[in-house]
Amino acid sequence: MKYLLKTENLKKYYGKKEVVKALDDVSLAIEEGKSLGLIGESGSGKSTLGRIISCLEKPTFGKISFMDQRIDNLSEKQFRSLRKDMQIIFQSSKGVFDPTYTIGDSIKEVLKNFEKLSEREYEERIDETLKSVGLDPDLKYRNVNQLSGGQCQRANIARALILRPKFVICDEPVSSLDYSIRKQILNLLNEIKEKYGITYLLITHDLSNVSYVCQAVAIMYKGKIVEYLDDTEKIGEKVIHPYSKILYASIPKANPHNRSIVYDKDNERVSELNQIIKGCSFWDRCEKCSEICKKNIPDLKEIYPGHKVACHLV
Ligand SMILES: Nc1ncnc2c1ncn2[C@@H]1O[C@H](COP(=O)(O)OP(=O)(O)OP(=O)(O)O)[C@@H](O)[C@H]1O
Numbered sequence: 001m002k003y004l005l006k007t008e009n010l011k012k013y014y015g016k017k018e019v020v021k022a023l024d025d026v027s028l029a030i031e032e033g034k035s036l037g038l039i040g041e042s043g044s045g046k047s048t049l050g051r052i053i054s055c056l057e058k059p060t061f062g063k064i065s066f067m068d069q070r071i072d073n074l075s076e077k078q079f080r081s082l083r084k085d086m087q088i089i090f091q092s093s094k095g096v097f098d099p100t101y102t103i104g105d106s107i108k109e110v111l112k113n114f115e116k117l118s119e120r121e122y123e124e125r126i127d128e129t130l131k132s133v134g135l136d137p138d139l140k141y142r143n144v145n146q147l148s149g150g151q152c153q154r155a156n157i158a159r160a161l162i163l164r165p166k167f168v169i170c171d172e173p174v175s176s177l178d179y180s181i182r183k184q185i186l187n188l189l190n191e192i193k194e195k196y197g198i199t200y201l202l203i204t205h206d207l208s209n210v211s212y213v214c215q216a217v218a219i220m221y222k223g224k225i226v227e228y229l230d231d232t233e234k235i236g237e238k239v240i241h242p243y244s245k246i247l248y249a250s251i252p253k254a255n256p257h258n259r260s261i262v263y264d265k266d267n268e269r270v271s272e273l274n275q276i277i278k279g280c281s282f283w284d285r286c287e288k289c290s291e292i293c294k295k296n297i298p299d300l301k302e303i304y305p306g307h308k309v310a311c312h313l314v
Pocket of ligand 1: 015043044046
């Protein structure tokens with residue numbers, strides 16, 4: 001099988017006295033053309049994984065391969081030639097653009113870093129890309145403060161697309177937008193995925209986004225992948241891990257800005273996400289927990305083709 005991106009035993013620890021295991025042995029593979037949705041509570045390590053994969057930060061341990069090349073040990077300069085094929089779309093698109101630049105100049109700067117074209121060719125490429133994300137090319141003369149939230153996120157997507165990347169990491173690409181605009185942006189992500197043959201890593205709190213855009217899903221808890229499914233239809237009915245079940249049951253009700261701690265059915269605070277415990281990271285919250293769960297870390301094992309779960313009890 002051909003993988004676009006693969007991580008092996010990826011770890012990222014922060015802090016010295018009090019260590020936070022933001023990533024704790026993450027091994028996953030993303031096939032070309034099979035976008036992966038990454039979900040989990042706030043603090044579970046999703047954005048850290050996005051930053052590490054995209055080489056914005058170095059892992060503490062582990063390997064990352066992208067397009068058959070190991071990248072975790074590359075310097076920024078060495079990674080440059082691959083950067084063109086791996087772009088990131090952040091949640092806060094306003095922060096991506098320098099307000100003293102026009103949108104066109106910001107996008108051109110990205111393009112100029114990688115391609116030597118004539119001024120006319122730069123302008124044509126920018127116009128074409130702005131059109132492909134549903135923006136009037138004349139918006140390139142404005143600065144970021146003269147765009148609406150939806151236009152700004154489209155411009156942000158254009159900035160990522162201008163280099164025609166193979167892989168795009170989208171970190172909460174619609175969560176800062178009004179509900180009415182979210183669907184439009186998700187539709188756009190789907191359209192350009194088809195048009196340009198892009199594969200996404202979609203980091204999101206919103207499970208419906210995963211089914212809409214992705215063909216596979218990984219569920220994270222305390223820096224670990226606890227469940228992986230090679231299929232995103234009716235995910236809620238297919239998940240098996242006790243944490244995934246809680247996540248699926250609780251997320252539609254939860255306030256997206258207040259999810260750092262999940263409450264059990266008795267509404268008691270049961271677990272701080274960063275607390276490090278022995279054995280399975282979820283045992284202190286699991287109703288089915290047995291002695292083995294407190295002692296041994298469960299492997300992420302395949303229980304059906306395309307379905308992996310890290311739980312001693314399945
Ligand atoms: N630079 C850092 N220094 C110290 N701790 C960090 C740093 N970045 C992240 N962390 C910690 O790592 C853990 C994972 O954070 P991360 O932002 O990856 O989670 P997340 O799942 O993306 O959360 P959210 O959905 O809220 O964005 C958290 O406990 C966070 O506090």
